[in-house]
Amino acid sequence: MKRRDFMQMSGLGIGALMMPSVPVLGSIVSSEHLLEPGVDVAIKKKFADIALNAAKSKGASYTDVRIGRYLQQYVFTREKQVQNIVNAESYGVGIRVIANGTWGFSATSDVTPEGIAKCAETAVAIAKANSKFQKEPVALAPQKGVGEVTWKTPVKKNAFEIPTKEKIDLLMKVNAKAMENGAGFVTSNLFFINEQKYFASTDGSYIDQDIHRIWPTFTVTAIDKAAGKFKTRDAISSPMGMGYEYLDGLASEKIAGPIGLVGYRNSYDMVEDAITAAKQAKEKLTTKSVLPGKYDLVLDPNHLGLTIHESVGHPTELDRVLGYEANYAGTSFATLDKWESKKFNYGSKLVNIVADRVQPHTLGAVGFDDEGVPAKEWNIIKDGILVNYQAIRDQAKIIGEKESHGCCYADNWDSVQFQRMPNISLKPGTEKRSVLDMIKGVEKGIYIIGRGSYSIDHQRYNFQFGGQVFYEIKKGEIVGMLDDVAYQSNTQEFWNSCSQLCDKDDYRTFGSFFDGKGQPSQVSAVSHGSATTRFDGVNVINTARKI
Amino acid sequence: MAVILTEAEAKALLQKVLKYSKADECEINLSGGKRGNLRYARNEVSTSGAQINQNLVVQSSFGKKVGVATTNEFTEEAFEKVVRQSEELARLAPENPEYMGVLSPQQYKKSSGFFDSTANVTPDFRAEAVAKSLALSRTQNLAAAGFWEDQHGYSAMLNSKQLFAYYPSTNVNFSLTVRTPDGTGSGYVARGYSDVSKLDIEAATKIAIQKSTGSLGAKALEPGKYTVILEPTAAAVLLENIFFNMDARSADEGRSFLSKQGGKTKLGEKIVDERVTIYSDPTHPDLPSATWAEDGQPMEKVNWIEKGVVKNMAYSRYWAEKKGAKAIPFPNNMIMAGGTATLEEMIASTKQGILVTKLWYIREVDPQTLLLTGLTRDGTFYIENGKIKHPVKNFRFNESPVIMLNNLETLGKPVRVVSTESDQNYMIPPMKIREFTFSSLSDAV
Numbered sequence: 001m002k003r004r005d006f007m008q009m010s011g012l013g014i015g016a017l018m019m020p021s022v023p024v025l026g027s028i029v030s031s032e033h034l035l036e037p038g039v040d041v042a043i044k045k046k047f048a049d050i051a052l053n054a055a056k057s058k059g060a061s062y063t064d065v066r067i068g069r070y071l072q073q074y075v076f077t078r079e080k081q082v083q084n085i086v087n088a089e090s091y092g093v094g095i096r097v098i099a100n101g102t103w104g105f106s107a108t109s110d111v112t113p114e115g116i117a118k119c120a121e122t123a124v125a126i127a128k129a130n131s132k133f134q135k136e137p138v139a140l141a142p143q144k145g146v147g148e149v150t151w152k153t154p155v156k157k158n159a160f161e162i163p164t165k166e167k168i169d170l171l172m173k174v175n176a177k178a179m180e181n182g183a184g185f186v187t188s189n190l191f192f193i194n195e196q197k198y199f200a201s202t203d204g205s206y207i208d209q210d211i212h213r214i215w216p217t218f219t220v221t222a223i224d225k226a227a228g229k230f231k232t233r234d235a236i237s238s239p240m241g242m243g244y245e246y247l248d249g250l251a252s253e254k255i256a257g258p259i260g261l262v263g264y265r266n267s268y269d270m271v272e273d274a275i276t277a278a279k280q281a282k283e284k285l286t287t288k289s290v291l292p293g294k295y296d297l298v299l300d301p302n303h304l305g306l307t308i309h310e311s312v313g314h315p316t317e318l319d320r321v322l323g324y325e326a327n328y329a330g331t332s333f334a335t336l337d338k339w340e341s342k343k344f345n346y347g348s349k350l351v352n353i354v355a356d357r358v359q360p361h362t363l364g365a366v367g368f369d370d371e372g373v374p375a376k377e378w379n380i381i382k383d384g385i386l387v388n389y390q391a392i393r394d395q396a397k398i399i400g401e402k403e404s405h406g407c408c409y410a411d412n413w414d415s416v417q418f419q420r421m422p423n424i425s426l427k428p429g430t431e432k433r434s435v436l437d438m439i440k441g442v443e444k445g446i447y448i449i450g451r452g453s454y455s456i457d458h459q460r461y462n463f464q465f466g467g468q469v470f471y472e473i474k475k476g477e478i479v480g481m482l483d484d485v486a487y488q489s490n491t492q493e494f495w496n497s498c499s500q501l502c503d504k505d506d507y508r509t510f511g512s513f514f515d516g517k518g519q520p521s522q523v524s525a526v527s528h529g530s531a532t533t534r535f536d537g538v539n540v541i542n543t544a545r546k547i
Numbered sequence: 548m549a550v551i552l553t554e555a556e557a558k559a560l561l562q563k564v565l566k567y568s569k570a571d572e573c574e575i576n577l578s579g580g581k582r583g584n585l586r587y588a589r590n591e592v593s594t595s596g597a598q599i600n601q602n603l604v605v606q607s608s609f610g611k612k613v614g615v616a617t618t619n620e621f622t623e624e625a626f627e628k629v630v631r632q633s634e635e636l637a638r639l640a641p642e643n644p645e646y647m648g649v650l651s652p653q654q655y656k657k658s659s660g661f662f663d664s665t666a667n668v669t670p671d672f673r674a675e676a677v678a679k680s681l682a683l684s685r686t687q688n689l690a691a692a693g694f695w696e697d698q699h700g701y702s703a704m705l706n707s708k709q710l711f712a713y714y715p716s717t718n719v720n721f722s723l724t725v726r727t728p729d730g731t732g733s734g735y736v737a738r739g740y741s742d743v744s745k746l747d748i749e750a751a752t753k754i755a756i757q758k759s760t761g762s763l764g765a766k767a768l769e770p771g772k773y774t775v776i777l778e779p780t781a782a783a784v785l786l787e788n789i790f791f792n793m794d795a796r797s798a799d800e801g802r803s804f805l806s807k808q809g810g811k812t813k814l815g816e817k818i819v820d821e822r823v824t825i826y827s828d829p830t831h832p833d834l835p836s837a838t839w840a841e842d843g844q845p846m847e848k849v850n851w852i853e854k855g856v857v858k859n860m861a862y863s864r865y866w867a868e869k870k871g872a873k874a875i876p877f878p879n880n881m882i883m884a885g886g887t888a889t890l891e892e893m894i895a896s897t898k899q900g901i902l903v904t905k906l907w908y909i910r911e912v913d914p915q916t917l918l919l920t921g922l923t924r925d926g927t928f929y930i931e932n933g934k935i936k937h938p939v940k941n942f943r944f945n946e947s948p949v950i951m952l953n954n955l956e957t958l959g960k961p962v963r964v965v966s967t968e969s970d971q972n973y974m975i976p977p978m979k980i981r982e983f984t985f986s987s988l989s990d991a992v
Contacts, residue, residue: 026619027619028616028617029616029632030616030635030636033632081643081644082640082641082643085640103594105594105596126595129670130595133674134591135591164639168641184801184802185802221802223800225808225810226809227808228806228807228808228809229915230802230914232802322589323588323589323690323692324593325588326692326724326726326733327693327722327723327735328694328722330907330924330991331730333990333991335730416594416596418594453910453911453912454910455908455909455910455920455921455922455943456908457908457922457924457989458908458922458924458991459990461989461990461991462922462941462943462987462988462989462990462991464912464945484913486912486920488986488987490990519584519696539987541945541986543913543945545913545916545947547804547917547947547950
């Protein structure tokens, strides 16, 4: 059971919202239990065949079955204390069928031959019942069966095998260093996820995957009690498709930025970042408030990733474009006519946005998606022009594609898979350029690092983004810190103001670990790569108020 | 065994599980529920589902070492296993200095949040209700996207001091977005009830349709400060940011909108207009909720803001002891008291203003001032000389609910609403606010 469900069921709504609001799937178990091997692959194949046959015998024209074991370990601390350690396991089967041209889905935690057969029959019955509402039958893009295959996230250190004590020791050190360097308070967390997924379909695929994700993060708070002020700074780590090795803090993966700032590529030094964060949070207490107006923005990859996510990732989801998310997340300005015209200037000529599920170390990297389609890469924006969307098997024909893009995902065995965002990344520049080179060319600008407050309208035109730290640029140099900064723009105007890109040496990924979509809501994880990028003449507002 | 247990069945099961406990203290939370949903878009059903859930959460402690384990398997073996697992986790856990021990038996008020009408909803009932809504949008050639979710269940707890509590509840949430075929008009409605018989799906659908067709041909107004009338659905998503931030500890620690200079808090101070009273009451007939918190603390009626003054903050048992204050758990519901004005009267008394029916993508910009940003959506209208003149294009706003409640003009009668951000149900009045800050325009419809 999902924690959210438990809270809602008990009517304990608001209090629950005050707790760290992260989704926990399944039952809470010991950390040792998480290391026990799951069911043998030969048994999973047997179970899968039971589902495929049972559905077929009831009249399904297509069936896929996902036998999933989803493991989570979350560690929460504040200052000198461990607040909570959650070890959770969720295990069960989800069966999706097409019958009478209509989708049906059913799931069960009763992973026995009888339980699975019954579940498959229920899925067919639901499909047949819903077919009464269906006007046009579902048409799947063809997918050749891939036979019996396996795929694993290439982790060097399985995070679940690292002793809990080592994790707590790390967070205690992070907290202590933050406090020593000026933080009044600090919370730090580690999130580890392992999806052991077995997929089989009537196309003849039997795919066994072992997927790992990690997210270390913290928030430091600096307080000026006399003035009644407080400022926070969040970690500039990125959630990754990696093992515990992400926390090695390798010097070779650090990118030296201006005025001694450090960026992290595929290895994160959490203690070092906590020290910097504490100092920066303290500095923010007395820093200058921004003068509103137009500025040239120099956006660090750890900031720009969220802007890419919201203003390119979501509007190019085909289900949104078609209206399937109209009642919740909304629709999209990137309508089919704009794509069909082949000349919609989404951004300037420098803007090349690529979708993929193959980039190493990313949250979107898999061998196959949750409907058995091999991972691949494709263009979304080419030389500034909108050229494609993100589509799954039952949508591919709408945009004239012969095959799915492979971005179908369900957050658990009991959730139905649907179109989710793959990695969406901005290609770095081809000319040699460092962040320092870029700043040198800026007369009046702001350099922004980190994920801050974010909000965008339901068709993805108008957005407002904050950040973690802001530096004022005057005549090609950083002259000091700024506070109370947020920028507002329109998606097309913003991407057309993109005037310079740093090169591949500055390329890093940002990630969203718990991205929500759908009703009932499902989470997914996605990465966004970019190098530091410049945008000219963007409207900056001042967010300081008095209450 | 049934998934939804009666009070006697729940108590018997909990006693059975507790017998396995060898820890110093043990607390067991039990819940069971069924939920069903139907989702549709482009006038067709897209997904539907049903979930049955039951869950047992066991917390064991040795001194101040605490461990929690859960299971959804309801067998004798699983009961013993989950108790043993929580005990093992407790032995391995570091001491939790904030652990306060389990409570002795408490007295709880009565609150009736379980309605057979909602518990008896079947897939056919759901489909027929949605079909009625779809018929209305289809006949007017409009595109409907909606979501229906009903649930019923119970939660119960028992601890090693024999504190026992039980609460059954039901809920249905329905939301609908209706768009014109050319995508230039959009309207929304959301309804939440404990008793499904109160849900008039056709009346709700007509509201979304009216807003959808009424928002065609929206004109752009200059951003700036405007008098606004916020319908309860719009006001709720702003006000809940005050509700979520009533924690005493954060205020004492100097990191809350309730903190002030010199390390003090705003407890006892007037922070908003004196007509503002915000309280929680689990026995409220239109918004019933559990009368006990997760750890068994009784839920009383609490005035959080009374006549504009901060009356209470939420104290955990640990923080209350440390500060010599009374422990007050976070509430299970929130109600803002209102006035008598109707929405029509508020519009009629407005010379120039904007009617805001829904807000979207609300994010905190500054936790110090609770400055929020977000946008209007699915029906925004210009009011002139007491009448709705025409629809307007959507705005982005930057506003703090604290500043907003200082600029209060008029309050209407509270109604039950569903937050479009958190899915929580509240009682919120419509309200007229002066000088609400719209900072830019959006092309979104």
